[in-house]
Amino acid sequence: MILHRGRTVVAALLLSVVLLTTACSSTPKTPGRFDQVQKESTQQKKNLAVAKTATQGSEFNKFFPDAGDGYQRVYTQxxxxxxxxxLKKGGKDxxxxxxxxxxxxDAATKFSKSTKxxxxxxxxxxxxxxxxxxxxxxxxxALSRDLSFKASDRADWLQKFNLDGLSKLK
Known part of the structure; x- marks a missing residue:
């Protein structure tokens, strides 16, 4: 008799737990503070940073200036x-x-009024x-990472790119 009563109590407890968990999971979740932003960002298709027709980054590497004269070129991205x-020299970026x-x-628009x-x-x-x-x-x-790398240095290094080859890239 005690064994039968124990099983009944255990069965009643398990049934209570099942009912409680199913009732709680069917309650609608209150939206969190980031849910709306997440929804908008995952559904957004306009103004993507990279167009589907953009050139693969690996195609650009052959147009970068060669290292030499103590300079190192280390691809980072x-x-x-x-x-x-x-662009590194003597261990310095x-x-x-x-x-x-x-x-x-719209990155190209800043060049429309360029006189340089x-x-x-x-x-x-x-x-x-x-x-x-x-x-x-x-x-x-070219973006300076050290104060010693001036605008004239940036201009010099930009001219070391294979600009004519890049201009023919489709």
Whole structure:
């Protein structure tokens, strides 16, 4: 008799737990503070940073300047529409060099009023540390990472890119 009563109590407890958990899980969840933003960002298809037709980053690497004279070129990032390399000398990061595809972005608009040219291409200074040129639909940029790497150094390194080859890239 005690054994039968114990089984009944255990069965009643298990049934209570099952009913409680199913009742709780069917209660609608109150939206969290980030749920709406998550929903919007995952559904957003306009103004993507990289267009589907953008050039693969690996295509850009052959246009970067060669290392030499104590300089090292270390590729740091490569993805669709973008490639980047650090320019180092004596173990010090001097600059970031990059090529990006401007397809589907408004990045090229800053060059429309440019009066400066580097290597025959429109150039702009962005702040005190960046110099960029527009080669067709591609932006080629040098970003100083050390105070010793001046605007004239950035212009020199931008001209070391294979700009003519890049201009023929489709």
């Amino acid at each position: 490569e993805k669709k529409g973008f490639s980047e390399a650090k 001097l600059a970031l060099l990059s090529i990006s595809d401007t397809t589907g972005t 040219k580097i290597g025959g291409y429109p150039a702009v200074e962005v702040g005190k540390t960046q110099t960029a040129i527009l080669v067709g639909k591609y932006q080629v940029k």
